Amino acid sequence: MSKEEKIDNKGLTVKKAENIVDWYSEVVQKAELADYAPIRGFMIIRPNAMQIWEAIQKDFNKTLEKWDVKNAYFPLLIPESFFKKEAEHAKGFAPELAYVDSKEEGERFAIRPTSETIMYDSYSKWIRSWRDLPFELNQWCNILRWEVKQTKPFLRTREFLWQEGHGVFETEKDAEKDMMRVIKAYKKLVEELLAIPVLMGKKSKGETFAGAKETQTVEAFMPDGKALQCGTSHNLGQGFAKVFDVKFQNREGKDSYGWQTSWGFSTRLIGAMIMQHGDDKGLIIPPKVAKTKVVIVPILFDKTRDKVLKKAKEIEKKLSKFGVIIDDREEYNPGYKFNEWELKGVPIRIEIGPKDLEKKQIIVVRRDTNEKSPIKEKDVAITIQKILGLIQKNLFEKAKEELYDRMDEAKNLAELKKKLDEKKIVQVYLCDEKEVEEKLKEKTGANSRLIQETQKQGVCVITGKKTKTRAFVASAY
């Protein structure tokens, strides 16, 4: 096999605009982000993706620290009886539960699909007085939901990694405030770290978390018009507190049920990042989550080899804080290397050849725009820092423009359907009722991603009734 064939073999064979589903699968595989596991619906998270998850974890752990929310770890297995306590929660999760074959014990144990029930069982033992409140813990863990829908690495898998936070508060207002603090932090993380613009708002009754009073969501919208939920934060009211007996002695000395929240985001975020920013050359990693922000490809000829390599190492030293690497592999030519690092999404490529040495310059190539420009060797650290900032900003701005381009509105069902076909995210008036949500799904295949209350009344596209609720409608990943 010639080197050229190898390049073809490694590069993408599908264009993003032509078939985003196949394009996505190819990027995931060829950029070595994930691989399929021997059990259907499971994935293997490879180092290139794990590094992104670790960058996200590091950032969010800082936020948790600021909030004084500490990490803990609760068991993987949950007694079946726990799920039966909160009726809505039980109904919501029953189809997706996987149970462990019973051993000596009588009861069945489910693998956690989320940890409200097992955590609140402990909370009820630990919380005694209003002085213990707010009480809030987070855990980073794996989650199992036996999906029956078509799975897709990161976006929908039977096992995924996530964080889940769980708070208990003295008053409903405190719980609401916490729900909002978290959803805003999620928006900031997704937008600033992953450069993905999101819409933030409330879920309709039909889309609220099983067992919650209110769910706030941040939603990204992919180039194919589909919505991708990036994180949710729930006001649980006192529903779980009552069935798990999460009580505290209040300031008046009386027993009172806690007001609770729960909130989470998952490795889906990696899927959103791939789909949002990638192009026909492969992945594009926003600089802030890229472990390797810069790759140096020295252009090596026999005569000047040592000099160029020496210079490359000097530059590497100056850029050490950017997780820079030098690709000095002998067995591949520069073109092959360029393709490979573009496929893997490294934000900046630096080329150094013999001619650059003379000019005391290096060539910098941006992954997002393909712009190629010489920069003075002596300014390299400052200039690279600046360019990384520009890439981060450009990715976000570009994505925001695309999002705004796709946002539209509709006055009736026919218009809504037409615009959904055009891959728009469509704002409509919609009564906030479970049955209305179901009919919407039946008739359009799409659902409401988030709702807002408006001043003006309008006509619900499903019921024809007057309503002040506006919904963003899209189909979803």
Added chain:
Amino acid sequence: MSKEEKIDNKGLTVKKAENIVDWYSEVVQKAELADYAPIRGFMIIRPNAMQIWEAIQKDFNKTLEKWDVKNAYFPLLIPESFFKKEAEHAKGFAPELAYVDSKEEGERFAIRPTSETIMYDSYSKWIRSWRDLPFELNQWCNILRWEVKQTKPFLRTREFLWQEGHGVFETEKDAEKDMMRVIKAYKKLVEELLAIPVLMGKKSKGETFAGAKETQTVEAFMPDGKALQCGTSHNLGQGFAKVFDVKFQNREGKDSYGWQTSWGFSTRLIGAMIMQHGDDKGLIIPPKVAKTKVVIVPILFDKTRDKVLKKAKEIEKKLSKFGVIIDDREEYNPGYKFNEWELKGVPIRIEIGPKDLEKKQIIVVRRDTNEKSPIKEKDVAITIQKILGLIQKNLFEKAKEELYDRMDEAKNLAELKKKLDEKKIVQVYLCDEKEVEEKLKEKTGANSRLIQETQKQGVCVITGKKTKTRAFVASAY
């Protein structure tokens, strides 16, 4: 309930020297390190312990980075057929496997008790040529082993957290080198970070990991004379490579099976730390893994309250890099607070009262020695840094002395038994055979923790035959 009663209630009721088992359970519960879960044999890791695990993770991730070993994540579930491929491995793990109730698929899936099988299935797809080697990944994850023995938080639980590293090499020598590199790094981590002295060496045939050619171990020895395995590193030979088809094209262009290693340590280390350093007042956390290294308890009287608090905050600022906190709770008196922070093992307590203000000093109390000394306010950051170093060193030295005191030797079975009763770690001559190991266990209740080859021959305490193998014998957690 009066404040004094509360103190009694919170403090330990058992002395370590009198009943280390009950003492351990009390420390775990009262220092809020872990709690029992609703399913037998499972535990909840609370923030005070999770912080220690995170400090260990951070340290070891740096080592992995230095080695260029990247983190990945493999599925929780493993097809039953995978376990049947390597006969010894299958036999070793069969009794501890928990299976998931089968859904639509035909085959049963086990929850991972370790990930050799599922990882090497992928390795066989990813590795093509000698150029891909060494190939080595690590994962941090949860593990399930359905223990039938009595469980104990951290030391033996059905679910625990760990890291597992898995390498593939071109030659057996490379694999051996990797095994040794890892076990030495484990020794360094356990000794330098957790201040626990360990013995390092080879496991006997009877104690070698199921499916491995050789196992290297680091073993700590607790105050009750019991051994506690702190980490193991295995040379897997080509056994797994052959059944999982982990092949590569070698430098001569021929197919060759990889030489493999696997290695891991777990949240047991937290148990070792508790048991090694704790005393009758509670936990003692070695400064290097303590998130909160210093607690400031201001001594508050009505008249001087504001001044003292102001000073406490000044000191807090100067010590910010030590994760310092101020305990200014109104509802507890200083004595109560002293007890609580001693119970929780914070390495240094600082007391600041009105008299100290006048003298421009603060009072520093070491958790390890109870030494109380005034230090000049202006030197506070440097002095605290020094004292933290002294505490770390003292904990290690003290533990090392205890370990040496407990090390002994025996010439025959009767002597061995006697010395085991005296809670010694006993070095004996022992033939390195599985049957001999089994007999040793039968006759003494203890087993060989590690073995060494010596120059001199001696008489095996079990068979009476001549042998050059010396074993450290102890009962184990």
